[in-house]
Amino acid sequence: MLLVLLGACEDTADPLGVVMSAETQGALLLVLDRSGLPGLVDEAGRADGLHEALEQWEASWDMTLTEARTARTGVYALVAPSLADGLAHDALAVATDEIGNALAIIAGLAPDDLAPSIERRVEVAAAAHQRARAALEVGATQDAVRSLLAASDALREVTPRRLATLLRAIAEDALGRIVDRDTYPEETLQRAERLLKGVGSAIAVADYATAIRRAYYAALLVGAELP
Secondary structure (H helix, E strand, C coil), rough: EEEEEEEECCCCCCCCCEEECCCCCCEEECCCCCCHHHHHHHHHCCCCCHHHHHHHHHHHCCCHHHHHHHHHHHHHHHHHHHHHHHCCCHHHHHHHHHHHHHHHHHCCHHHHHHCCCHHHHHHHHHHHHHHHHHHHHHCCCHHHHHHHHHHHHHCCEEEEEEEHHHHHHHHHHHHHHHHHHCCCCCHHHHHHHHHHHHHHHHCCCHHHHHHHHHHHHHHCCCCCCCC
């Protein structure tokens, strides 16, 4: 497992980027405190009114990709009017700049440092970031909020924690689809189950490299289709 520290700054507005490259999967660690949904809700002072939406957003990170993206798109529509009303233009500009800074850090990486799955999400984030900037310039605040959230979440999808939970969900889904356990050696299934149990314990102590590795090999053992 290779950890490449790209930059650290005392200014918390600047993201910290770390690339995790392995034979399993790649992950990109970015600190995005101001552009994600929790940060925007806090900045707008709407935690009470958007509590249910926040719970739905949090729950989406334990879903498979298709389910998660559908759920989050629904959340964006729910929160956009309230956040657009509660956030000052400057706050949205700062959040948009945070995404821009993150994308600039990623752009500084060598081409071979990023896995294809990361590159695809970075492209999605960059496009959403451009939409957010354009919407903010013309005062289309709700559109800016939706695009900003889409950009932030596209980058969050390739963070180590999310990659570990995604791989675990994929492996668990594949394991649950095995109707006839006789089609797999019992030892193989038991090993996959042990690996999946170990994913949670690794995540709990922020050992994401181990969590990713365990979830990945569990998925391979049960023949799961990986992203």
